Amino acid sequence: MMFLKKTLPQHRFSPVNHVEFSGFSVEVVRKPYKRNMSLIIRPSGRMRVYVNRSTSVKEIYAFLRIHEKWILRTQSEVRKLKEKYPPKKFMEGEEFLFLGQSKKLFFQESPKKRIQFYLQDSLLVCLCSKGERSNKEKIKKALLDFYKKEGKKTLEQRVFLYAHQMQLYPKKLSFRAQKSLWGSCSSAKHISLNWKLIAAPLWVLDYVVVHELAHLRYHNHSKRFWGLVQRHCPQWQQSKEWLDKNRYEFEFLSVKSELWEDVS
Incomplete structure (x- = not known):
């Protein structure tokens, strides 16, 4: 157990759950055996980035900046979808x-x-x-x-x-x-x-x-x-x-x- 504790590179990152990027909140999910970072944007626009538990916040931001154009384009599409399909209010005439x-x-x-x-x-x-x-x-x-x-x-x-x-x-x-x-x-x-x-x-x-x-x-x-x-x-x-x-x-x-x- 002592050996495992020593090998954890905890000094490299702050255990944040979210980061803010280009006006959007991004959930950070850490996986112990995750080699490469990955990003998903749900139909609702919610964003989640999957990283290794040793990945620093600086590295997360660098990864997001690389994909900034895709993020903004996808969020724009989400916004249009939400305008086209607003939530039902179950009101007369709807x-x-x-x-x-x-x-x-x-x-x-x-x-x-x-x-x-x-x-x-x-x-x-x-x-x-x-x-x-x-x-x-x-x-x-x-x-x-x-x-x-x-x-x-x-x-x-x-x-x-x-x-x-x-x-x-x-x-x-x-x-x-x-x-x-x-x-x-x-x-x-x-x-x-x-x-x-x-x-x-x-x-x-x-x-x-x-x-x-x-x-x-x-x-x-x-x-x-x-x-x-x-x-x-x-x-x-x-x-x-x-x-x-x-x-x-x-x-x-x-x-x-x-x-x-x-x-x-």
Whole structure:
């Protein structure tokens, strides 16, 4: 133990947890066997630098200065995303995506304690008591329950439709809420789909369904696989692009937002 204590180069650094750089707070995470420094910027803009426990503050600043242009460019992109996708306030008139269409939140007073949602033309109607109308936490939970229920129902219908069309049938179908994975297909023919797809246009949702069903025949992304997808979903490329470009359209369906980590 004495030998280990002597070899720790504790004199080289101050055990700081954060440093300030270009107007941003950077969390410092020390790892005993970390050879090279690395930096991550989360979608919310939070920054974290991983360093060896012997790395000095001076060395950390030198590393950050090298990557300053990238930091500023990325933080600028984060700022634009936050402007485009502000946190939901669950106020009347606020818009929510459902099957690619914008639905305005409308409150309808109800004597029942349970908060419920239903769709009526261009409206997303929230049935709740007058006292619960300001309870954002309960309203959000009820909204997520509604989207989850509708997502499962719609996805089940589309899987049934395309399974018969493609003559490919999963042995098991389940639903999850994941951040970036829209679907998966195991070697045991178990298909899992992300119920958050209910916010996307139907033609986008269909692409994910066809994509996973195609994996029942081809467990790869070969030319044959894409040929099968193309036959049953000609617009698959546009659908894939839509998902890539509109990732944060689904943020309101997350229990904890990636963009707004500090907002409940």
